[in-house]
Amino acid sequence: MIESVEAFDKIPELLSDIEQKRVELSSQLQEIEQHNDDLIMREDYLDNFASGSTEAYDLKIQQLTEQLSKIKSLSDLESFISTNKNLQEVSVVKQLKQLLQLQQANENFLRLAEDCNNRIIPQIKTLTEVSEVESYLNTEIFSNIEYTSEEIAFIKKIISEELYGHFLSLKADLTQNFNQLLLETNWDSYKFNNHELIHAMKAKSNQLYQFSILVQEWCPSEPMQYWNFESLANNFKIKFIYHFNNTQQQQQQQQDASQSIETFFSFMETYLSENLLKCIAIFHDEAIGLTKLTVHDQFINYILGPLRKKIKKILTSIVDNQNNLETLVRLITQIFKTDEILWEKYSYSGDGLITLLPNNVLKIWIQFETDIVDKQYAKNFSNYQGLSKIIRDGPNFVKYLLNLYNYFHPFLAVTTEKFFQYKIMVFKKIFLNLLKSFRESNMNYHQSHENDEITNFNENVVRLKNMISVYETMYVLEKQSDCIILNTQFNEITESHYETLFQAEMVEYQEAANALLESLVHRFKKMFGNSLRTYFKVNTWPSLTVTLENDRCSNELIGAVNILSNCYKIVQAHLTGKMNEKYVHRFQLNVINITVDYLMNYIVKLNNFSINGYKQIVQDYNFLKKNIGFEQNTIVSQNDGSLIETLKLYYSLTFEDHAEYPWLNKDYAKFDSNFVRLKRTFNLKYAKNEDISYILYKCL
Structure with a gap:
């Protein structure tokens, strides 16, 4: 068969x-x-x-x-x-x-x-009338004989070529009359307001629309040809040719193609803004399936026809002239802007002008854009030195990244399959390379302030902020529909399972942020430990008879408090926003753990305390805790709770009567390593066993 x-x-x-x-x-x-x-x-x-x-x-x-x-x-x-x-x-x-x-x-x-x-x-x-052809095709051609579906399809294929030629001859008369009526009425001028003519125009538009449906049924084409919209766009086509196809305009076009395209679009946008809603209001007809959405999309589509033709001509001219690379890029930029306005302002759902770009033009353009981006990055971000510079570079890089995304958005939004490899190319050669370069520059930053620990600490906080800010930007971008669709396509084609195309860099940035936080904690610990040396030498705890006022700490602790307070203020000043909260909190907890470690090992375990001495060490700790942003009556970590409960246990065993309990006994302190009864008696939830044992021996 x-x-x-x-x-x-x-x-x-x-x-x-x-x-x-x-x-x-x-x-x-x-x-x-x-x-x-x-x-x-x-x-x-x-x-x-x-x-x-x-x-x-x-x-x-x-x-x-x-x-x-x-x-x-x-x-x-x-x-x-x-x-x-x-x-x-x-x-x-x-x-x-x-x-x-x-x-x-x-x-x-x-x-x-x-x-x-x-x-x-x-x-x-x-048959010379559309109605006669439609009647014959739909009712008479198969009326006398029963045909199978295969036979009907075969007949349609056999007659399609001859039928389409006949359709075109019928269409010529219909469109000529409709075009003439549209020109004579000036329907697309702001002065038009003739309801009788509206009825006549709508009738002819409906006739051509239904004729187009008939043609598509018997002679299918892709995309479908709407002959009524071809006529509706004819007024614009004539005006466009008049304004932009004369000799003077062609000379101007050769001098500055991008300016010419900008003028084309300006003319087109003005025309759309004046006539799109009018066209929808006049020519939509739900009764025959000519919806407002169809009128909206197809009117824009056919208005773009002359512009597409002009752009193709300019592209051919530029590609043939190898010295016009910058003009080509400016032209593509104007095409981007055109598509962006069509989609955002006019909600156009059809193919944009970007689809006119052939493969060789796309390759040339992407390489040019890559070179430009590399040069801009080297100029603005590669010299990564000095606090004021890195403070500016983070926000500037984020802004640059978002501007690039907005610039490439019309290109990334194109769904045509042939653009997939070029969208991936843009994503990899521009976005991922930029992210990698900024991360490496940030992490390889060389600090020159060897004797200025606070400045170095400040720089590290800003570097951490920059990593978090860029990570947050990637998080925002990965949620954009363009990136979601591109990631889905990439997974399907490569049989991968990436959650996002930013996934690898997001992991790298998280690891970089964690490394910088560890560096901050280490640098703080070093500064804080050095500032506590005088405090560690205090030996008056057993003989202290007076406790300072509640809003004061020991004089020997003031330097350490200043270090802690300054570091925390620096962290607070730079790490703002929801994404930064967890890093601020992690820094606070690390500071608390460091503080507890120093006080427990160098003060509590090495000294005995009078009642006032006990009160002063508690007051000093609460003062430090307050300056790192925590309330004194809250337990914020295991170590925090352990120090508080250990001090309370010391107070109870030293200044209260516990003769009836076996706590102050070497055998108990040595052998009952879990201290179950003691913990239950004193309601200890956080105190570490080793600290309890140490306190018991101290109080014997």
Whole structure:
């Protein structure tokens, strides 16, 4: 059976082949005794000739051969099988049946083709009205004969070329009249307000729209041609050609192609702003399926027609001239702006002008943009030195990254499949390379203030802030529809499972932020420890008789408090916003743990305390805790709770009577390592066993 209209000319050849195969099968029957498939027939007939003579058998074979040679159709074969049922499953007969079925199908298609050429097509050419053609195609052409769906599809294919030519001839008269009416009425001028003419224009538009639907049904094309919108855009086309295809304009275009494109778009946008809503209001008709959305999208689409043609011409001219690379980039920039406005301002859902760019232009453009971005980065961000510089560089880089995304957004938003590899190229060569370069510059920053620990600390906080800010920017960008769609396409094509195309860099930035936080904590610990040396030397805790006022700490602790307070203020000043909160909190907890470690190991464990001495160490700790942003009555970590409870235990065992309890006993302090009863008695939830043991020995 033929599979397409293109094989129509081969039907006679196919029929000839079938006939030849049928003859060959008939001749094969003479050698039927040589085939295993024919044993049924042989045995059946041999049983009827018990004498063993083969003369009757040979005669029967000769008769069967003659009968098969005369079979020309399926009905002949069915008659043969009805009288020779024992031969129905013989391979030769089955093959003959398949060939005859194929022959019948092809003969049927040949008959249909002849009917199209002799009856249907000539009849269509006599019809001069669209309504007559529509009536004939939809009601008369298949009215007298029942056709299968395959036959209907075949007929449509056979007549489509001739039919489309006839459609075009009918369309010429309709569009000429409609175009003339649209020009005469000046419907697209701000002065137009003639309701009688509106009715006439809408009627002609509806007629052309319905005609377009009919044409698409019988002669499908991609994309579909809307002839009514072709006419509705004709006024704009004439004005566009008048303004931009004259000699003077062409000379200006050669001097500055991007300015020319900007002018084209300005003209087009003005026209759309004045006429889009008017067009929707006048020409939409829900009754025939001409919705407001269809009018909206197709009017813009056909208005873009002259602009597309002009851009193609300019692109060809620029590509042929290898010295016009910068002009090409400026031209593409204008195309980006055009598409952005079409999508954002006019909610256009069709293909933008960016789809006009051929592959060779895309490659040239991407390489140019990559070189420009590399130069801009080297100029603005590579010299990563000094606090004031890194404070500016973080926000500036984020702003630069977002501006680049906005610049490339129209390109990334294109859904045409051919753009996939180029979108990935832009993403990798520009965005990911930029992110990598900034991260490496930030992490490899060399601090030159060897003796200025606070300045170095400040720089590290800013570097941490920069890492978090860029990470937050990636988090925002990965949620954009362009990035989501591109990531989905990438996973499907590469059989990957990335959550986002930023995934690898986001992991790197998180690790970089964690490393910088650890560096901050280490630097703070060093400064804080040095500032506590005088405090560690205080030996008046057992003899202290006076406690300072509640809002004061020990004089020897003031330097350490200043270090802690300054560091925390620096962290607070730079690490603002929701994304930074967890890093601020982690810094606070690290500072608390460092503070607890110093006080426990260098003050509590090494000294005894009077009541006032005890009160002063508690007051000093609360003062430090307050300056890191925590309330004194809250427990913020395991270490914080352990120090508070350990000091309370010391107070209870030292200044209260616990004679009835076995706590102050070397054996208890040594062997009851879990201190279950003691913890329950003193309601200890956080105190560490080693600290409890130390306090017990201290109080013996």
